[in-house]
Amino acid sequence: MTGREPDTEREPGTGRLALPGVLTAGQAARTAAAIAGLQRADGAIPWFRGHHLDPWDHIEAAMALDAAGEHGRAAAAYDWLARHQLPDGSWYAGYADGDAARPTDRGKETNFCAYVAVGVLHHYLATGDEEFRDRMWPVVYAAVEFVLALQHPGGAIGWRRDADGTPAAGALLTGCSSIHQALRCALALAERREDPQPDWELATGRLGHALRHHPAHFLDKSAYSMDWYYPVLAGALRGPRALAHLDARWAEFVVDGLGVRCVSTNPWVTGGESAELALALWAAGDSERAARVLRWIGHLRAPDGLYWTGYVYADRTIWPRERTAWTAGSVLLAVAALTGEPATEAVFGGAGLPRGLESGECCERA
Template sequence: MTPPRREPRRRPERAERLVLPGVLSAEQAAATVRGIAAAQREDGAIPWFRGHHLDPWDHVEAAMALDTAGEHDRAEAAYAWLARHQNEDGSWYAAYHDGDPERPTDRSKESNFCAYVAVGVWHHYLSTGDDSFVERLWPTVFAAVEFVLALQRPGGQIGWKREPAEEGGAVVDDALLTGSSSVHQALRCALALAEHREEPQPDWELATGALGHAIRSHPERFLDKSRYSMDWYYPVLSGALRGPRALARIEEGWARFVVPGLGVRCVVPNPWVTGGETAELALALWAVGESDRAVRLLADMAHLRADDGMYWTGYVFEDDAVWPLERTTWTAAAVLLAVAALGGDEATTAVFGGERLPVGLEPEVTGRTGCC
């Protein structure tokens, strides 16, 4: 007997949460979703744009944006791509040409790229309530987390990457604050998945606590990338910082990085604002109760929106020039995720608000040399 054809799982009511007055109308939101969908390959891969490369982190972010629009089958196909093409050690390569798994263009294995699947899988579950999806993807998440935690340093921070095997496969011990912050959010989502499956992971709890402590209390354990706006807001976006400390961090960097009316600089002092950083900062602002400022930022980046509903990566304001000449799925995805959070999408608010995510076990702090 031929089974009945399964209709695509799409919940139109969710699209209402992608409408934000002054930022996105229903028609504009639909165009942006279509733009991301058009870039997705038949095998589920979502490159930056067709013909460019795919990296696992941005692939997941685009899948999450599709879920906010109710495009659950497309999102699931993106996660299935990751499950099919995971390396034996639990990793993925840093880049694949046009999402072709047979054509990796960067064979290094970046820790935050590999960890982020946990965020996406938890977001998809919260979007759909699909327990069978969790069961199918749990081995993928588990292997990815184990790969990443093998790169954790004694101080709690996460080593940046493992070099390509043909170059020796050495671990790069240097830790990036942005990357480690992203890993922290991913570990919390992985712990949420473990709790949901009633499969405790005490080692993950200890690792998450140690990493959170390093982010909050030991900036010296990370490479100095303070010129980059992501290092400024990512401890807040990831949930490692909340409350007065998070607000103080936002205020400390505001004048350095925010260009009124245009968006957020990628790096100071360069006269270049970028859409991804602007939308991510808006999401971080929402997470700490600064929704009005978040909406203003998203409205400010309207100049980056193209006629097809996608967004240019950046704008060099001293030259009045769009640069580079690319419209990326991840920039569009960051906008949709920020709008979804501001609109109250439950899955997105749970993942980026973080109130219900496990926090891990904070290490005991003593006066001993080398203690966390």
């Protein structure tokens, strides 16, 4: 990369996102502006213009906008989801450039659909907008019901319903960890509405138990770093157990000074996985290592404030040649957590989120 990034004038929404050695307030503002620049007029946020939109990454980018104080843009992203939710409560897995009339993948992925609960709670906590919360509640409710219809007897949740309606046979540890976080956020929204959802509490408890105690319930994707850190990031593991879990495979996935491998066997570090690991470390109580990982991926930052997806260190090559809204969003969210932004702390720290029903009887039946 060449050229020097200008240090954009400090803006009120991003002043709190300054983290020494990672981002200045001006750089955070530039990143937020770059994400906003990828958003379509209808609120959709594709990976980058001309590429596809998937609901999970669209929400990740919207949360980053909220963390940066761009609440109107974030609300527009959630309104896009509300307008284009399918009758069964789902969304398609992909849309060409965020155009709802042009789905690229008519399958429906459960973790993509569940994540709306995380985003809606995050926006509500960031803004206090009760009208938004109430308007989006039917969207969250329908999405959760779609997801829980694919829960297996052992607690895991099938990762996808194919375009012909057939449920995929397997469950993914990363996806189910994300769903577990989403269910806890959905329960928090239900509490605020005084609208108890006992079936969701049972489902959340069963899923959490499966994540913590039954790895055999999930497809083997252990070569991927996400399967390593996501149970911590999404709150299924906390405390000393979470740190021990991260330490156990640290050398396998982490490349000092560069970032986190996406796949343990490949000489490729990626910005999104590195930022998510930083968020997991913060959630586990290790802010020092979290900040260190975020400093490492400064080499992926482009002058426009976005981040390159990854770097093949064996070849000293940026690859692929793309800068995505969700990679930049994951960096802003990790910085927001480390600098104490309250909404981001709440949804990723999870201390105040309901845990679901964790009775011994429920767990033994799982």
